[in-house]
């Protein structure tokens with residue numbers, strides 16, 4: 001049985017975004033059972049950092065003594081278990097890996113910069129100064145991505161793959177902006193991905209963890 005490590009409590013802005021969602025979604029698509037351990041509850045955060053994830057971040061997984069961290073590496077590992085997540089021919093798999101790297105390397109860093117500016121560093125002067133240029137850069141990247149995805153159901157073409165788990169969840173990081181809503185191709189792509197039953201189940205289970213949190217006083 002695969003165990004996914006994640007946080008049991010995060011600020012509201014992060015709920016629905018924490019990257020254990022990628023692991024849950026991949027496991028649901030593959031139709032494989034898994035369980036969850038909560039960092040800070042089931043395992044002390046410092047113990048977790050020493051034994052599972054060198055930066056103390058989530059997610060990490062463990063399966064029969066095998067440990068892995070980095071959400072991209074984890075979902076690609078899960079894709080090894082199921083053809084539903086990646087085709088088996090070397091060329092088709094390479095295309096899936098290409099799009100996984102697009103998500104993690106060519107898209108997510110742009111969005112991460114905007115999340116930092118808008119959420120983590122919103123009150124900093126440097127963030128206010130940098131925002132217009134960061135938005136411009138992000139918009140340019142989104143436009144090129146939309147042009148490439150136009151006419152495709154999923155990143156590699158007609159078939160859903162693990163790359164879509166990475167790309168759609170990366171794009172979701174912009175949910176506090178209207179940058180996706182203003183791009184119909186990306187909007188339709190995300191709606192298509194997020195309508196999948198495996199995503200709905202993964203999201204419900206992800207959110208259920210936070211629903212245990214007491215209401216703030």
Ligand SMILES: N[C@@H](CCC(=O)N[C@@H](CS)C(=O)NCC(=O)O)C(=O)O
Nearest residue numbers: 017018019056057058059070071072
């Ligand atoms: N590149 C890592 C990023 C992991 C990451 O940023 N995790 C966030 C939650 S989604 C986290 O643990 N944040 C707390 C921290 O950085 O201390 C991955 O994809 O697994």
